[in-house]
Amino acid sequence: MPIVLYHFPLSPPCRTALCTAKALGLDVTIKIVNLLAKEHLNEDYVKMNPEHTIPSLDDNGLIIWHSHAIATYLVSKYGKDDSLYPVDPAKRVVVDQRLYFDATTLFPRLRATTFPLMFLGKTDVEPDKKAAIYEALGILEKYLEPTGWVAGDHVTVADIACAVTTATLQAMGVVLDAYPKIREWLERCNSTIPHFEEANKEALKDVAELIKSKVTHNVYAP
Template sequence: MALPIIYGTGLSPPSRAVYLTVKAMGIDVKYEEVDLLNDAHLKEDFVKMNPQHTIPILDDNGFILSDSHAIITYLVDKYGKDDDPLYPKDLQKRALINKYLHFENGCLFSHMKAICVPIYWEGVTELCEKRLKPLKNCVGFLEKFLGDRDWLVGDSYTLADISVVTAICGFPVFFSLDEFPKVKAWLKRCETHLPGYATVNTPGNDIFMDSIRTRLHN
């Protein structure tokens, strides 16, 4: 069988969540870079794969799947170890991980996207405090979720941490995280312990933050 193909880009936090999951699992895949800022995701062949024209996309020998959360859970279920700690079979742990995947998608990334889309595609050059406030509120929720725990679910990192960190790590381009010390400490743990963080997540996040800075007035 051919290697699974992942279509994405380091600029994209959801793509990086898939990349980090692959690194944590130690599986082989083929990467296809999608030039998001030059509208490669709007080309006919890409839209045929995914009418929503979003990234990332997984092509697992003809099985096409979009949405990073669906992709990472699928990868662990198909290619992971028995009862893989990234996404354990214990129903309560899995439910908690799913909760944070939905939190990342519906709260963190949703409000982040509301800020980024006008900057990238509508020529907006200043941050909008009205849009920043709900994003800060989301980080406040995460601060409370973490409490005194090292990781979001259980005693080791899971898909919850992988998904959430790819969004959170880019927030300092919008506002300081100093008022969220538990989030900052958790972010440092992710940087230290997640396989591939330095080689996969950091370079892509740097590109993301630099691209935002260049589009904003100093």
């Protein structure tokens, strides 16, 4: 049975799961859960994932949610080797730490600004929330300094997760001029992670259009 990904392209965590599957060359069946139509609150979806977040993954009855858990599961189960998620505890813990950075800092700071624009009728971003995004990018810039990758000396799932979120921030209007390492790294992710650019391209355009439709100027400019 094929692996099923419950997906909505606008959602960065969904694209982290999708990009990981694509980087591994996996064939996944996509089932769209339209967040804008609140399909994630449908009874069947909530029965499957009580947190009603997207993405969720169904691997022959094993249901997983939280994109970072999905990404590490896919590499552990289907990776030809462990390079995207190293087995060595000292290397793995750095990847885990940076995945938690995306899960608990970078993505939540993005979401704290998009949710009010998309669902609460807001037309601006509060200065402290915007500052929190730029602060997180400053931390990410530091993570990239030693090797140009987020965790260790080569690409891992931590790069996939952080790059999906960061590319989405850029599409929303966040300006990366002050972060040269981040700009170089995003290009490196696009050129070296299989299918990464293609898996994000349309969605990033849609994100940009959606945000523009809610605001009168670039509310993410520093």
